[in-house]
Amino acid sequence: RGKRAFIAGVADDHGYGWAISKALAAAGAEILVGTWVPALNIFESSLRRGKFDETRKLPDGSLMEITKVYPLDAVFDSPEDVPEDIKTNKRYLGSSNWTVKEVVESVKQDFGSIDILVHSLANGPEVTKPLLETSRYGYLAAISASSYSYVSLLKHFAPIMNPGGASLSLTYIASERIIPGYGGGMSSAKAALESDTRVLAFEAGRKHNIRVNTISAGPLRSRAAKAIGFIDMMIDYSSENAPLQTELSAEEVGNAAAFLASPLASAITGTVVYVDNGLNAMGVGV
Ligand code: NAD
Numbered sequence: 001r002g003k004r005a006f007i008a009g010v011a012d013d014h015g016y017g018w019a020i021s022k023a024l025a026a027a028g029a030e031i032l033v034g035t036w037v038p039a040l041n042i043f044e045s046s047l048r049r050g051k052f053d054e055t056r057k058l059p060d061g062s063l064m065e066i067t068k069v070y071p072l073d074a075v076f077d078s079p080e081d082v083p084e085d086i087k088t089n090k091r092y093l094g095s096s097n098w099t100v101k102e103v104v105e106s107v108k109q110d111f112g113s114i115d116i117l118v119h120s121l122a123n124g125p126e127v128t129k130p131l132l133e134t135s136r137y138g139y140l141a142a143i144s145a146s147s148y149s150y151v152s153l154l155k156h157f158a159p160i161m162n163p164g165g166a167s168l169s170l171t172y173i174a175s176e177r178i179i180p181g182y183g184g185g186m187s188s189a190k191a192a193l194e195s196d197t198r199v200l201a202f203e204a205g206r207k208h209n210i211r212v213n214t215i216s217a218g219p220l221r222s223r224a225a226k227a228i229g230f231i232d233m234m235i236d237y238s239s240e241n242a243p244l245q246t247e248l249s250a251e252e253v254g255n256a257a258a259f260l261a262s263p264l265a266s267a268i269t270g271t272v273v274y275v276d277n278g279l280n281a282m283g284v285g286v
Contacts, residue, residue, distance in 0.1 A: 003029045004114045005261070006107060008072060008153055009121030011039035012046075013055040015222035016170050016253050017120035022056075023254030024261065025064040029116065032107065034072035036121070037098050038091040044069055068110065070103050071095040074121060074149035075141075077156075078102070100149075104156040113160045116261045119153055119169040122146040126184030127228050139185035146189035147196065154200055154212070163209040166261040167200075169193055170253075171214045171272065173280055181230040194272050201270030211269035213260050218248040218276030241285040243278035 005024045010017035010033040021031050035043050046052060047066065056063040073092075076082050076099040086092055097106055107114065123145035126138030150169050161167075174182040175190035194214055201212040219225065219234035239245050256275045259265055274280045 003116055003261075004032065004111060005029045005116035005118065006032045006034065006070075006114050006157065007118040007120060008034035008074060008149075009036070009119065011035050011043045012223055013052045014250075015120065015224065016217060016220060016250055017118065018055070019250035019254035020118050020120060020168075020257040021066070021254075022058060022064050023251070023258035024116065024118075026058045026060070027258045027262065029261075031064065031066050032068050032070065032111070032114070033066055034070045034074070034103060037071045037073050037095050040069070040071045040095060041091075070106060071098040072100070072103050073098050074100055074153060075123075075144050076100065077152050100152045100156050104160065107157075108160050113162050114157065115162050115165045117153060117157050117161065117165070117167040118257065118261075119150045119167075121149060122170075122186065122189070122224060124184040124186040124189065127186050128181075128183060130180075130183045131185065131187065134184050139188065142185035142189045143192060146186065147192040150193060151196060151200070154204060154210075158204055158208045158210060161208060161210050164263070164266075165208070166211045166213070166265070167204070168212075168257055168260055169197065169214045171197075171216045173216055173274075173276070175216075177280075182228065197272065198270045205269055211260075211265070213265075213268060213271050213273060215253060215256055215260070216272050216274045216276060216280065217253045218242070218279055220248060220250055220253070222250075237285070238277060238279050241279065241282055242276070243281065246277065248275075248277055 007021045025031050078099050078101040124142035126134050171190045171193050174187040197214045204210040225231040253275045
């Protein structure tokens, strides 16, 4: 039987989630995605209208099939957590069952189980502010959307993940080195995500025989990265200073994710894997 993957955080064809979905599809996995509710309409209509047909192409010439798109807002665990202003927001009214618990219940009803869980989402409302100017609200919102969202997804999905399954998230070097401009508590959120990767690897490994890893990815011009505002500078910096002086492609991160999710990586868990052309290993720029 082929593997079934749920990729949370796909809303266009520019980000890591899309590239990871493609790499998993190319390796034979069935693809389910979780799309942020406010982005759902545009994503689904673009898919339907064939806007992504060029980038849906897999190495064998076929097009990636997304079996089902689930609306998801990973900052809410169950309906009781949703505040009135979101409930009545017109971008949310057209969708239902998009809290983490409900999404997992729907996947269970539709398919029974999954083998691979990918968390490719982050959000920090104050990301453009230095940490020293970040509000408590902004900091906690960054942690909620970018770190706890992973704990919650894994906690709810683990019981329906087949033993031997694998889970992955995406992190960034700003968790461990100073990257001015990656603000709003996002550096803190990535530090939490990496620490949680180790603890969750232990807990989910012992309890469910699931592996848990995170990919520390180099810079990519995704929608989320463009919102931070310094992505072109980061890409140039990497091309100038990394051991490998080529621009990182989302596909390279997708391929690493497919490896980590596969039995080829059966003894790898609790790790941060750098897919960044080696930039993390540099001490000074040259
Ligand atoms: P992206 O815009 O493609 O992906 C982010 C996704 O998160 C979007 O689809 C967005 O709709 C979704 N999202 C935001 N809030 C959400 C919520 N509450 N519930 C559900 N979905 C929500 O951008 P990306 O850069 O590919 O980001 C994917 C992951 O890669 C993130 O964890 C990001 O931090 C990480 N990353 C990115 C870079 C980079 O340079 N782009 C580098 C290292 C790590």
